[in-house]
Amino acid sequence: MSSVRTVLGDIRPADLGVCDAHDHLFLRSPRLPGQELNDASAARAELEAFRAAGGSAVVQWTPYGMGRRAADLPLLSRAAGVHVVCATGLHQAAHYAPESLDGLRGRLAEVFVSELTEGIGTSGVRAGLVKVAGGFHHLDAHARRTMTAAAEAHHATGAPIAVHLELGTGALDVLDLLCGELGVPSDRVILGHLNRSPDLVVQRQAAASGCWLAFDGPSRANHATDWRMPQAVLALAEAGFGDRLLLGGDTVVAGARSVDGGPGMPYLLRRVRPRLVAELGAERVERILTGNPARAFAVDWR
Template identity: 35%
Template sequence: MNHPAPPTLHTVTGDLPAGSVTGPALAHEHLVLDLDHKGDGAAVLDPHRHTAAVTTELTALREEFGLGLVVELTCRGMGRDVRALARIAREARIAVVAATGWYYEPFHTPEIDGSSVEELTDTLVQEIEGGIGATGVRPGVLGEIGSHGDTPTAPEAKVLRASARAALATGLSVATHAQLGRGGIAQLELLTGEGLPAHRVSIGHQDLLDDPAVHEELAASGAYVAFDTVGKDGYQSDGARLRLLLALIEAGHADRVLLSCDISRHGYLLDEGGQGYGHLFRSFLPEVRAAGVDDELIDLMTRRNPLRFLTGGNVEEIRA
């Protein structure tokens, strides 16, 4: 009798059986990044200046909380450096999944304007199947595919459609950037309109949108709802995040939740006095537990859900 192959993650250090990840995951992070359009150097995680601090944080989280996986959503035009990611992964002894795709329009690379949806799809598929540049590193997710406002712009819609087609061609899933939480339903409609099942979509930054009805609509469709800016109090208080998360759990959608901190500036690092990658585990999850959420649901939201998202819902090897 033939048995299906166990679900596999493409990580920056090679393929990994999803079932071997026994600790929690951070579902939306940046370990190396350059979004510095203002020239102030704030929105940067430099592969030379900040890698040691990043590695130290991740190592501590592995040792203290069993952190096993980081989904790193720095894509084309965002300062992606998969060689640096591989160094961090090896030194911290944590699996890291790299991404491909394009962020929202202000950060689009030049090929977007002159390319068709089909050509952009081909670009993504080639990178997924052949590796990023000459590194041989294969992306394990499409993300963070961006839009801003309630409706994606024409270039953003083109990228979303190409991402859906590339996901269908390769078996990967799509994680989005919904600027300030807005436009998630429109993103999902574009992605599923290309035939991509909703359970292979994560709609980003929903903890910045104070609208439980939208969260429930997304979750009821089968999409994952990412509460992925935990600790960014300049955008939203963690108290509000907790209220929104509990509402989604109480509506029966804990199996659609993804959690992370979206560290996107070096000032967020512990080394520089920020909340760090561990804010989810050290500060937010204790509040979630205090509100009555048990460890089984915590494991669902922090381990099983991200693995199910990445593998397209193949759960044979992803158990409690």
């Protein structure tokens, strides 16, 4: 039987509810000095604000070695009344000190599988997806290595693979590698940041493969998101791909949280949802926020 693996245990997909399909409660990176998401009180307040806006679930894409604070997630989930799904996986090499990757050589898949099935460190929290990342219009050796390990972890567990597309590019290269060479079923692949490269042709080609398309980070006006995303989502829905779409907030720095003066997680429901309803209708948007993530993150765990 399929289930979604949350930080509090496996739940029925139908119980996931309104879902922010890509966001972060905790995150740190040498590329974002001084902007870390590392405040548990702020994370709880953000979850509570999302809940107050009508949200029920948040999928945290923060992978291995980037400050996930997995041990804190169950308490936050219970306190806020929001389902939380966390990730294993690995981001681009630039997000790590080089020496921190040395010990992972040759055992990435083993680490991913362990975090999906046994738990992250001593926290006992099991990951519910694998997060990896491509580069700008290409896949370097690090990306190919991590995606190969992610594919091995998928084949061992059934877990979905969520992919950071750098500025929304490289979608077809990712699918060629994961689904073509490595044999991952396309419906187990979630492509993130499609809104950052509003190429409707590539988006339609990617959707036609059967993968999931995540439109996330909607409050980043410099990424041509807010004003183009509704039309892109509408075009895909009218082309018959409404059942392949996901929505997320992708809050990556402290100043972007709603409780710190930014748009944060509630923006997805407070501002983006009404705008999409005006374009697509309430029924379609409800499916994108509830039915689609329930299927995207549901796994027949092995």
